Amino acid sequence: MIVCPNCNHQNPDGAVQCEACYTPLPTMMSCPNCGASVQSDASFCGQCGFNLRAAAAEGTEVSTPTVAPDFAIPDLPAVEPLVPPDPLPITPPIAATPDSFATSGVSPVSELPPPPPPPVTPPVAPPSPVMPPVAVPPVASPTASLGPTQLQTQRASLLHVQTNQVVELPQALPVVHIGKPNDRIPPDIDVSGFPSSEIVSRVHADIRVEGDAYYLEDVGSSNGTYVNNMPLPMGNRHRLRPGDRISLGKGDRMTFLFQLS
Structure with missing residues (x-):
């Protein structure tokens, strides 16, 4: 039996995955001393207490069961070697001479667009002269000659x-x-x-x-x-x-x- 290290469920020998929690199970091997089934990464045998690490260091053969896959692996076809690409032709640069510019009609100096004209500032009109305020004589109120207003009270x-x-x-x-x-x-x-x-x-x-x-x-x-x-x-x-x-x-x-x- 293989005990699940996650949920301690006992799974049958040869199981790869836990039946209860689907955790991958450790691989098992036989103890070289008593033949009991133990985990391949165990240090000691759980039945007889045999030191599995020491036996592995001395060269004792430890049998590890081989688990056959559940599916058949098909044979893959051989990969053809890659064909290297053709090298690109390298053209040497042509040195520019004054005759070449004359024959091609291109000026050796790059022709730049003319600069934009400067902005035209509109003329500022001179400030108009400020006229002094004209004094307006106060208009006499028709009730001003009557004196202060008196409230009419009953007697x-x-x-x-x-x-x-x-x-x-x-x-x-x-x-x-x-x-x-x-x-x-x-x-x-x-x-x-x-x-x-x-x-x-x-x-x-x-x-x-x-x-x-x-x-x-x-x-x-x-x-x-x-x-x-x-x-x-x-x-x-x-x-x-x-x-x-x-x-x-x-x-x-x-x-x-x-x-x-």
């Missing part, structure tokens, strides 16, 4: 109904106090000179300005504040619109109309 006022007197609300005040002179909060609109002013508290109502909106609120008056004949509770505020009727106190005796112009 609020109170029309006293009983006397038909107009009271302008102070400008640039966020809160306008309505009442009579006192030491705590001086009024911005003093109503002490109007009839029936005794029903108006010294600190009666405020008008708050927020952008373009005006809000009326009662600040704890004794006789109350009314808007369009409806009482305005303290702590609430009413946004005023042109034509709203404001009454300070009961009985509609101190009445103003809110106006915007």
Whole structure:
């Protein structure tokens, strides 16, 4: 049996290739001492321990089985010898002489093409004279004589109904106090000179300005504040619109109309 050195598969004697992994198997020979089958490259016999290397060095005949090929090698025909080629004739060079150029009509100096003409540079026009800028008088704007533009703002006022007197609300005040002179909060609109002013508290109502909106609120008056004949509770505020009727106190005796112009 021949053991495959790759997969250790035991193959029959005389096998050239492993049946399991197709690895080429080593050649076998017979041990000259015991006749056991061993590999031809082994150093010792696996059966009797005979030194195969020493026997080979002493000239002991080691039989190596000859494996016949599986196919017949055909006899090849004899190869005919190559025929050497004919040598090429060598023509000696002809020395060039001045007579040869004269007879052939060829100039001894190679005729080169004429050089290209130099590039033509177009004439550069002289720079045109720079004219000084002409001063243009400014054009007067039709609105320049009108002065700076002024924003049109609305003005609020109170029309006293009983006397038909107009009271302008102070400008640039966020809160306008309505009442009579006192030491705590001086009024911005003093109503002490109007009839029936005794029903108006010294600190009666405020008008708050927020952008373009005006809000009326009662600040704890004794006789109350009314808007369009409806009482305005303290702590609430009413946004005023042109034509709203404001009454300070009961009985509609101190009445103003809110106006915007």
